[in-house]
Amino acid sequence: MKFDTSYHPGFFAVLLLPVIFIVVRIFNDSLFDALQVNVIESAQAVWLLFCCLFTLAYMKPWQRLNSKRMFWLWAAQWWLMLFGRSISWGRDIFPHHPHWIFRTLSVVWIAPLIIMLLSKDLRDELKQKLHTEAFPVLYFALSLVCFLISDTVEHKRALYFIFVANKHYQDITEELYELPFMLALFQTAWHFMKADKKSLKIEGYKICASEEVTE
Numbered sequence: 001m002k003f004d005t006s007y008h009p010g011f012f013a014v015l016l017l018p019v020i021f022i023v024v025r026i027f028n029d030s031l032f033d034a035l036q037v038n039v040i041e042s043a044q045a046v047w048l049l050f051c052c053l054f055t056l057a058y059m060k061p062w063q064r065l066n067s068k069r070m071f072w073l074w075a076a077q078w079w080l081m082l083f084g085r086s087i088s089w090g091r092d093i094f095p096h097h098p099h100w101i102f103r104t105l106s107v108v109w110i111a112p113l114i115i116m117l118l119s120k121d122l123r124d125e126l127k128q129k130l131h132t133e134a135f136p137v138l139y140f141a142l143s144l145v146c147f148l149i150s151d152t153v154e155h156k157r158a159l160y161f162i163f164v165a166n167k168h169y170q171d172i173t174e175e176l177y178e179l180p181f182m183l184a185l186f187q188t189a190w191h192f193m194k195a196d197k198k199s200l201k202i203e204g205y206k207i208c209a210s211e212e213v214t215e
Contacts, residue, residue, distance in 0.1 A: 004134035010187060011138060017180040018146055021173070025165055032169045032176075040175040044182060045086045051186050052079035059193060067125040068196070074116045075189065082182075084109035129192065136191040143184035150177040 024031050061072035087093055089102040089109065116122055153163050153174040164173050 001130050002132075002134040003137050004191070005137050007138050011142070011184075014180050014183045014187065015142060017183075018149065018177060021176050022163070025163060025169075025173070029165050029169055032172050035172050035176075037171050037175055040172070040179070041086065041092070044175070044178060045083060047182055048079055048083035048086055051182075051189070052076050052083060055079060055189070055193070059196065067121040067128070070116060070119050070122040071125040071129075072196075074113065074122055075192075077112050077116065081109045081113060133192065133195050136188050139184050139187040139191060143181050143188060146177050146181035146184060150174050150181060153177065 055072060055076040059072040059075075061069040061076070064072065084090070084105065089106040090097075091102045094101075149163055151157070152160055153170060156170075163177070164170050
């Protein structure tokens with residue numbers, strides 16, 4: 001596997017968010033009083049749904065060969081699954097419906113990710129990307145760190161006290177750290193989208209050149 005350690009201004013913009021959250025927690029965590037958990041949760045849901053639709057619109061998997069088609073449909077399904085999780089599988093929108101409905105919806109959202117892995121085309125494309133495309137280490141590491149912080153806050157794991165000084169701000173802190181996680185995760189996906197588009201252009205040029213030589 002190859003690794004890409006390059007970065008762009010967008011990386012530092014996302015990195016700045018957790019730094020700001022830590023500074024606020026240290027010096028004046030009462031600033032969190034102006035924020036509402038439900039507003040941030042709604043923004044996250046909209047963002048995840050946008051990422052799903054953007055992946056489909058930008059990569060146009062229906063125009064690709066089988067392996068790439070399956071890969072980008074699978075990638076879009078990941079965003080859709082995260083969207084479902086962000087709204088608690090619909091419980092946040094319809095809180096009074098029976099619990100079994102949301103359990104069923106969670107299976108409907110998650111199952112395609114597993115079922116699609118049975119496709120040889122998808123597995124071949126995953127292997128191909130792991131061997132030929134450089135993995136964006138910094139972007140993924142940032143998303144992973146922010147996810148772990150959010151998980152630490154949610155479940156009050158070790159080092160919880162570093163990020164939450166007042167239990168009153170636990171929920172808002174958890175949601176805030178999920179923001180840079182989602183943004184950095186999109187930057188990771190965007191890296192692969194650009195690489196895929198670039199390889200598609202190169203293949204197109206080669207085909208055109210071979211056709212000209214044949215003529």
